[in-house]
Amino acid sequence: MSDMMAELPMEEGGVSYRDWCAIAGGLIGGFMAILDIQITNSSMKVIQGALSATLNDSSWLMTSYFTAEIIAIPLCGWLSKALGTGRYAIWCVGGFFCASLLCSTAWNLNSMIVFRALQGFCGGALIPISFRLIIEILPLEKRPIGMSLFSIIATFAPALGPALGGWLTENLSWHAIFYINFIPAVTSLGLIWYSMKHPKIDWKTLKNGDFIGIVSIMLCLGCLEVILEKGGDKNWFDSNMICVLALISGFTFLIFLYDQLASSNPLINVRLLKEYDFSYALVIFSMLGVAIYGTLFIVPYYLAMVHNYDASEIGNVVIWMGLPQLFILPFIPVLIRRFNIKYLICIGFLGLAVSAFMDCAMDSNFSGPQMAWSMFVRALGQPFIMVPLSLLATRNIQQEDSASSAVLINVFRSIGGLVARQH
Template identity: 50%
Template sequence: MTQELTTVEQLKTTGAQVEPEIPRRNWIALFGGLLGAFMAILDIQITNSSLKDIQGALSATMDESSWISTSYLVAEMIAIPLSGWLSVAIGKRRYLTWTTIIFAMASVLCSISWNMGSMIVFRAIQGFSGGALIPLAFSLVVQLLPLNKRAVGMALFGVTATFAPSIGPTLGGWLTENFSWHYIFYINIPPAIALICMVNYGLDDEPLKLDSLLKADWFGITTMAIGLGCLEVVLEEGNREEWFSSSFIVTLSIISAISLIYFVINELQHKNPLVNLRLLKQSQFAMSCVAYLILGMALLGSIYVLPMYMIQIQGYNALEIGEVLMWMGFPQLLIFPLVPKLTQIIKAKYLVFFGFSMFGISCFVNTHMSYDFGGDQLIFSMLLRAIGSPFIMVPLSLVAMEEIQKHQVSDASTITNVLRNLGGAFSIAIIATLLDNKTREHLGHIKETLTAVSTDGWYQLQQSAAMFVSKGSDPATAMLQAKASLTMTMQRDAAIMAYNDVFLMMTCFLAFAAFMMFFVKSNSNPGSMEGGAH
């Protein structure tokens, strides 16, 4: 014992730092929390490749099937801000256990849904329980790991936040093609059981704080739930309802605006707010939040638009889409382990700048697509995204949390996760609207350039008609078929131009984020984890 004390005293005298040993229980609990976040984020996108199969099985329309994703996202958006308050009132271990049980039960119920109404209800329950798993995983990184290991924990969280949406459509497509759409829900059961065992082993039980439940910011909870819920529905359904020409969208927009205004006023004045919006007064955290919003736009926007392009233009099935998108996911697993080491030698803000730049370049590569631009040609841009994404999530967390105290981490995590999800919702709404409007605009331009006296146009029409005649059509029918074929070609080319415009828009947003993060006033030096989440 004397020798050990002497050694410690010598280390203190020489200025050497004794790295605290992390208990195995902490790592097990952390991996359990990360597994939960991975499941919750994965389930946002995993149904996208299987919507047609689910739609057919439940005898639903395309508009009705869109609510499979919308109901999940609305409920998840409401759950995220509640997670910090509930985890304190109930205790993290108890909260994680029960939300995971509910998530698993809702997954099973989704698989046995008898109509679209039941599916929407069960997906909402699944989204509400899954929404708690995402910010809790981030909180566990700060709670269970010392400063010198926090970059490693954030890298692991980054894998869940960027790899899960990338691999979701791939996994969903593979399960649907090889088994059935039911398995995209069954797959949640084994990790849910593992999560419950891991957090119950790794986390200490905390006493119930019923006073926190009774003295909760109920006005803030109500206005937040109504405001974010209505906003999410507006963003998800706005384009299908033709935006503000629909009384449904106008009504929800007004309710959302009023609720969120009252929510912000209440949170700034309340002594114990549901979400501490005062953190946004810190310029570095506020700029990081804008970056999180753009990150959500880029991540979920690209996962939304790429499958649409491959289905509409290339005619790919779910499995073929997954085989392309996996190039955006799997290479990240090789890069993420390098990021914590790089944060020790390069300022975090410069790594974020590099990540956004690579993501922006990958989108710019897709601004010059043509009909010949298929799966093989998309792989290069997928790889650029895979390189850029890991350099955003982990260093951006370090920049955002640099001035945040440990007791504020839960609120900061809630704000960044909500903004990332909102970014995705904004992006999908903008993309859907832009595709419709730009396709019509480009089609009009194509028709203007292809005049009735165009020699090349008539030659192509005659060639096409001759082909249909050779297949057995009479001359009059063949000419009608040729005109229909030409119209389809023009519509296809107009759609491709619209997709190019979408990727140009995403490039501009990512370039802005990269520029902003390059000039953010970060005080941390490479190799220093101090300042964040004390």
């Protein structure tokens, strides 16, 4: 790993102090990015009013963020190699924080949409970077610890976002939900700067990038994002816009797939899909994205629109989807050593199924107190999925394919979340 950590005496297991600092820096950056995906949910009505926007218009705030995020994810491996993982992470963290400050100064809806898109583009790389560092740095026997930490940011941060955003909005202002990024941004920058090497920029890699693959996957995923976000509003394929975007997305996907198989220097190693465990895990990651992000999108929306909950009240309900996980996750590495990880994944999805069953009798009288219990049961199940599933996906992945595996996992997770928000 030419752009990884400086050499220091190793701890037992071959992981140095600087290695852990690098992982911590990446995880904090990823936590910040995932937190901001959901932090505006409980405050959307306040932001909508402040920017004089309609409910339909304000939905572009989410669309712009997710479109930019999903476009940025596939570029992570190429830019990390060219710029150096440490430098690229620092640029993304710095860019994310600057975009957050711009969001707080937005003067109308259009400016906020642009600034949220910048935030999403920078944040899109931070999640796969944090996942990649765990795969590259930690040996197999210590990887469950790293994956448990990643699980915290991937499943606890989305639940914490609405709660934190609601508290800040009610007690300070909606601007504070963007100022809060200062502490994690500075911490992440300091840890990454200290722990990782920063080699010279590899201009040759930048120049020889797979630009056909880059352009095609950006068009494919960008169009798919808009289709999934706006399809319901436009009555799906009754809309000429949706039809055109679907044609572009499908055509560019075929171009991308052919290019990745034919290119000597592909953007993403799609041949990883031949690995059964990896492909199996990707499908489940998309299902997990549906379960987590669909719930975290619809619950705040429902409570605000039907029961007129304020930001703080919404946060007090959604936090129950995250808080119990903190008490379970420390035991997951121990359980992984004792039991088949596929059984643990099944237990986790059983918890999600029970949670969904608890809500199946939901009507207009179903509000926060009732929903909190189903959120609690869901939180008990989620830790049994994320960590074992991450290990299942990456146990046969070689170091040179860590970037591609991180990209594919996060793309599938994001697409699952996009699909869920339409149902």
